[in-house]
Amino acid sequence: MLYTDPADRSGLICDVVVRRLQVNRDPRGILVETLRADWPDCYDTAGRAFGQSYYSATEPWVARDEDRWHVHQRQTDRFIVPLGDAVVALYDPREGSPTRGRLNLVRLGGSNGDQGQYLVLIPPRVLHGFVVVSATPALLLNYPTHLWDAADEGRISFSDADARLADGRPFAWDVIRDFERDAAASAPEIARAEG
Secondary structure (H helix, E strand, O other): OOOOOOOOHHHOOOOOEEEEOOEEEEOOEEEEOOOOOOOOOOOEOOOEOOOOOEEEEEOOOOEOOOOEEEEEOOOOEEEEEEEOEEEEEEEOOOOOOOOOOOEEEEEEEHHHOHHHOEEEEEOOOOEEEEEEOOOOOEEEEEOOOOOOOHHHEEEEEHHHHOOEOOOOOEOOHHHHHHHHHHHHHHHHHHHHHHO
16 A cells, blocks of 8 residues: 555654544534644644644645655644645654654545544654645645744755655655546446445
8 A cells, every 4th residue: 555554653754643533523514623732642832832823725636845845843733634635745864763764645635534534743854745636626734833934944855855665666746646546547447346
């Protein structure tokens, strides 16, 4: 499988958290708590405080940075995708990290169903980015620990980081796009075979 299993914590990059969100559904719609002060794995006043909140809407099949990783030196990000679907890629280049060189790919969004809604916590110095993999735009919410600071934000090219997939291929968004398009193309065949 191309994607990281959020339930298997042993496969996650050190200090990355993937927290399943509870979807409360009734005939009127849904309610989902997205960040709480009593979630110590995602929030604490000393190390993982609240800095600000924002959302971005991104068009289908678009990556915010096509050939570069995003990175912060101090800031922790907390991503959620409540509408549409996106794949968040995380790469650990940190010296001394027990998971140095590990790549995680986490699929977020509505098509995961009620049991597959997640918050992904991205610690400082972990390279990250996302690509939309739905036919509709995706909405990404972020609850970073600091106010935006241009001096804390950086970009590193994919080639400089040299992140690799499990099969040894260099990481690129086109691998994700191809995988998702192939899965979508085979879905009707699977449904016909199972029906």
